[in-house]
Amino acid sequence: MSKPQVWVFIEQRSGKPADVSFELLSKGRKLADNMGGILKSIVIGHNVKEIAVETFNYGVNESYLINHPELFYYRTLPYSRILDGLIKKEVPRIVLFGATVIGRDLAPHVASSTKSGLTADCTDLKISDVNYLNKPFKNLLLQIRPAFGGNIIATIITPDVPVQMATVREGVMEMHRFDKPNEIKIREIPFTPTELDDVLKVIEQHREESKVNLKGAPIIVAGGYGLGSKENFNLLFDLAKAIGGEVAGSRAAVDAGFIPSERQVGQTGVTVRPKLYIAVGISGAIQHRAGMQEANKIIAINTDPEAPIFDISHYGIVGDAMDIIPKFIETYKHKLK
Amino acid sequence: MYNSIVLVKQVPDTANISGKVMKDDGTVNRAKLPAIFNHEDKIALEFALQVKDKFGGKVSAVTMGPPRASDILRECLYMGADAVYCVTDRKFAGADTLATSYVLSEAIKKIGNYDIIFGGRQAIDGDTAQVGPQTAEKLGIPQITYAEEILELKDRKIKVKRKIDGGFEIVECQLPVLITVLKGAADPRPFSSKKLMAYKGAKSLADLEKMVEGNSLLYIDNLVHEYKERKLFIETLTTDDIDVDPERCGVKGSPTKVHKVESVVLAGGNHIQIEPTKDGISKLVDSLIEDRIF
Numbered sequence: 345m346s347k348p349q350v351w352v353f354i355e356q357r358s359g360k361p362a363d364v365s366f367e368l369l370s371k372g373r374k375l376a377d378n379m380g381g382i383l384k385s386i387v388i389g390h391n392v393k394e395i396a397v398e399t400f401n402y403g404v405n406e407s408y409l410i411n412h413p414e415l416f417y418y419r420t421l422p423y424s425r426i427l428d429g430l431i432k433k434e435v436p437r438i439v440l441f442g443a444t445v446i447g448r449d450l451a452p453h454v455a456s457s458t459k460s461g462l463t464a465d466c467t468d469l470k471i472s473d474v475n476y477l478n479k480p481f482k483n484l485l486l487q488i489r490p491a492f493g494g495n496i497i498a499t500i501i502t503p504d505v506p507v508q509m510a511t512v513r514e515g516v517m518e519m520h521r522f523d524k525p526n527e528i529k530i531r532e533i534p535f536t537p538t539e540l541d542d543v544l545k546v547i548e549q550h551r552e553e554s555k556v557n558l559k560g561a562p563i564i565v566a567g568g569y570g571l572g573s574k575e576n577f578n579l580l581f582d583l584a585k586a587i588g589g590e591v592a593g594s595r596a597a598v599d600a601g602f603i604p605s606e607r608q609v610g611q612t613g614v615t616v617r618p619k620l621y622i623a624v625g626i627s628g629a630i631q632h633r634a635g636m637q638e639a640n641k642i643i644a645i646n647t648d649p650e651a652p653i654f655d656i657s658h659y660g661i662v663g664d665a666m667d668i669i670p671k672f673i674e675t676y677k678h679k680l681k
Numbered sequence: 682m683y684n685s686i687v688l689v690k691q692v693p694d695t696a697n698i699s700g701k702v703m704k705d706d707g708t709v710n711r712a713k714l715p716a717i718f719n720h721e722d723k724i725a726l727e728f729a730l731q732v733k734d735k736f737g738g739k740v741s742a743v744t745m746g747p748p749r750a751s752d753i754l755r756e757c758l759y760m761g762a763d764a765v766y767c768v769t770d771r772k773f774a775g776a777d778t779l780a781t782s783y784v785l786s787e788a789i790k791k792i793g794n795y796d797i798i799f800g801g802r803q804a805i806d807g808d809t810a811q812v813g814p815q816t817a818e819k820l821g822i823p824q825i826t827y828a829e830e831i832l833e834l835k836d837r838k839i840k841v842k843r844k845i846d847g848g849f850e851i852v853e854c855q856l857p858v859l860i861t862v863l864k865g866a867a868d869p870r871p872f873s874s875k876k877l878m879a880y881k882g883a884k885s886l887a888d889l890e891k892m893v894e895g896n897s898l899l900y901i902d903n904l905v906h907e908y909k910e911r912k913l914f915i916e917t918l919t920t921d922d923i924d925v926d927p928e929r930c931g932v933k934g935s936p937t938k939v940h941k942v943e944s945v946v947l948a949g950g951n952h953i954q955i956e957p958t959k960d961g962i963s964k965l966v967d968s969l970i971e972d973r974i975f
Contacts, residue, residue, distance in 0.1 A: 357846065417850075420814070420824055445846050449826045452811035456782060456818035461936035464809040474940060486940070492695060492806065499941040544823045544854040547840070551848035563974075587975065599864070612808060620974045641974055643965070644952070654952055659965055663957030671962045679966055680975060 348381035348483070349436035353427070354395060355446050356387070357418075357551065361395045364442030364514040366402050371469060371517040372440055373403035378471040379483040381437065384408060386430065388423055390416040393530070400525040407528075412535040417546040418446050424453040426535060431458050435506050438485050440469075443511035443612075455509050461502025462509040463487035465611055467516055467634045476503050485510070490611055490630045497630065515559050515615035515635075556590065556606050563589030563620045566609055566636070569596035570625025570646065571665065577602050579669050580624060586673045592616070594626045610635035624665045628653025645669075682737040683834065683856070685729035686789055688800035688816070689722040689742050689757060691750040695805055718753040721801025723760075723869040725862045728831065729799045730761045730870065736834065739763045741792055745773060745785055748887035751915045758880040759872035766792060767885050770919040772930050778807075780934035782815035787923045789820060797839070798859040802827060810861070817859035825852060826861045884908055886917035 350372045355362040369385060376383040385399035385407045396407040410426050431439065431454065439454075441447035443465050455462035468488040474481045485508040487500040502508045558564060565584045567577050577591070584591045593603035595610055609616055611631035621639035626632060628644070628651055636642070637656050644657035645665050654660045661668055693714040729740045742757035744750045745768040754765035768788045776784065789798065798817075803810035810826070817824035825841050829849065833840035837856045842849055844863055884892075889908065893899045908914035920927065928934060953968075955961045969975050 362846070424818070445827055445844060448810045449814060449824070452778065452809075452814040453818045453824070455811070456779060456815035459779065459936070462778070462811060463937060464807075464811060476938065476940060487937075491942075492693075497943045498939055499943075500937050501940040502936045503938060505936040544825070544852055544858075547851040547853055549845065549848065549850040551845070554847060620969070641969070641972065643955075657952040659955050659968075660952040661955045661957050661961070661965075668957050668962065671957075671959055672966070675959070675962050675966050676975070679963075679970065 348376075348379050348438075349384055349434065350376040350381055350438045351384050351386055351436045351440070353439065353441045353447070353450070354385050354387045354399060355442050355444060356389050356392055356395055357446075358549070359389065359391060359395075361398065362442055362444060362514070363519065364444060364447075364512070366399075366521070367514065367517040367519045368440045368442060368512060369399060369402035369404060370520040371512070372438070373520075375438060375469060375471055375485070376403075379437070382406065384436070386410075386427065388415055388426055390414075396530050397528060400528050401521050402519075403522060404526060405529070407530045408533050409530050410533045410535050412537070414537045414541065415535065417549065418450075419541065419544055419546065420449055420453055421544065422535070422537065422541045423450055424457065425538075426533070427454045428457045430533070431460075431507060437483075437506075437508060439507060439509045441509070441511045443513045447511050451509060451511050458507055459505065460507040460509050461500075461505050462511070463489060463500045463502075464511050465489055466510045466512050467611060469510060469512070474501055474503065476501060479503070484508070490634055513611065513613070513615060554606055558590055558592055558607065558609065558614045558616050561590035561616070562618055563587055563622075564592050564609070564616055564618045564636075564639070565589050565622045565624065566592040566594065566626060567597055567602065567624045568594040568626030568632075569600055569602075570627065570648075571597065571602060572625070574602045576666065579666065583622070583669050583673055587676055589618075589620070589622075594629075594632045623653050623657070624669070626653050627651045628656065683732050683796040684738045684794055685732055685740050685797045685799055686792060686795045687722070687726045687729045687740065687742045687757070687762070688785060688798065688812070689726065689744045689753055690719045690801075690804045691716050691744065691746050691753045692719045692804050692806040693717075716749065716752065718756055719801055719804045721803065721862060721864050723801075724864065724867050725799040725801050725860075726757055726760055726762065727867045727869045728828075728860070728862055729797070731867070732797065732831070732834065733761075738796070739794075741766065741795075743768060743785065743788055743792065745769070745776075745781060745788070747774075748885060748917075751885040751888070754885075754915050755880060755883050756872070758883055759877045760870055761873065761876065764916065766916045766918055768918045768923070769887070770930075772920050772927055775932035775935065776930065777935035777937045778809055778811035778815055779936060780930055780932075782812050782819055783929050783934060784923070784925055785812065786816050786819035787925050788918050789816070791918065791923045796837070796856045798822075798857070800859070800861050802861045802863050813859060813861035820859070822857045822859055823854050824859045824861070825854060828860045828862045829866050880913065883913045883915050885915040888915075
């Protein structure tokens, strides 16, 4: 029997690979090892051979390269058709996608055409033998994610279908680049455009390098809905500026319009591992915690002494942030300047 | 003239979990969560109504869920939908996104006559964003997800601005197309008071069946006929009405299974309590300096 395959869809935007794809390769490598399988990268685009080559630094055994000018821009139909064809032919055991705009557009489409199971925004993936309804299954993919407003953590399995698919947010899995790449084995797959592909055309694209770098920030000052207003977030910017950090927000704060979504920390935002995380007016729902609980030190500031954020904090201050933060800034400046 | 079908969902209000819905063991009592109209779906309906306002056409809203999901269909009528459909059947229960999109796509085929299908990008109970693309795939039509704005609609082509990672793009697509819209893309219009008065008595089949149960003088067929005549009938679509393979519906048709569920119990943890005073904060900054954080 051939070895089980783990595939990672390598996302690229204007020829630049997305970090999340390499993070997934590092996780994919472990999953493949745990079931005695092999790891393949699927690279689709135009002039993207270098990206395929780079994936061999992340433990890839073989790369499928689909290179065509018509594939320069991501479009659902041609990309999905390519994956659909490859998946039906080779039947990989696992296919992973970044939970990006492209991944969340593509993965469900492919899962539908191949009738595969798909779990979105997983916070962990594991291989395990499972007994489900008194039937033993070997080496299933456990797809772990918070669900139901973060009140439960669900482990999802797809026991009865050949292909198990999952999407994972950027930053959730840790990237590990090997010093020595695997032997490069690239298989070029031909692509023929069809008329149907052209029902949708990309007219123009605008991208700006984000100035916000939450993943690389040593200190993060994050605000929640409890801060009450966009204006009150200014205080967090003052604090971040004083102590050399970035400002982030919980989903509730983003939804309320207090802070832009590119600064969202949590299951559906960015996962961060800073030296210090100061959570202000954040209650601490599991989805938020999923994105920050690995911070080295956590300080929680909240008016509600029962707020769950205190459970995972190292230091807790019960009180009004509007009163505490200016004191913090003043003390910091006094002691460190 | 362009006809739209809007996919809407009733969801538990997971964003506003208060002490009232907590059980003694610290877990959430799901039955006590209020059910609300998924916000992004309301924006999808607003998009459809704007298309109708500008170009004419018909707006139909469809939901799949338990009978009580017809609550949000009434809200669709209050906002201006022309027809509403509740896709409901015990056989549909427990569906994951694949089984849901299968049933929805068959319901849409039954309703027919559409140019654009709108839906919210995702529903707050699962946040998967999968049902839109999977429905488009099953219908064999193109999809535009993460839509922020319709820029142009003419000659059966639509130009849409959509979010991408780090920016936006403009795409042009031939109709028919399925579009999922992003929060913030539009403000859903308020209920029209005239429509509210007109439709507050709109009833689904389940509502009418309940009325018949307690009254031997009423006959369900007559009642349905009467409500249809008065345009107050919320159309119900069951396995009798749409052509579905039961093996592909509900739990049976769902490849994803919940293997294990762990409740998140909110228990007290061990943290160092800092007084919110100048003195307390001074000590905190000292320990952070000692820990080489600063």
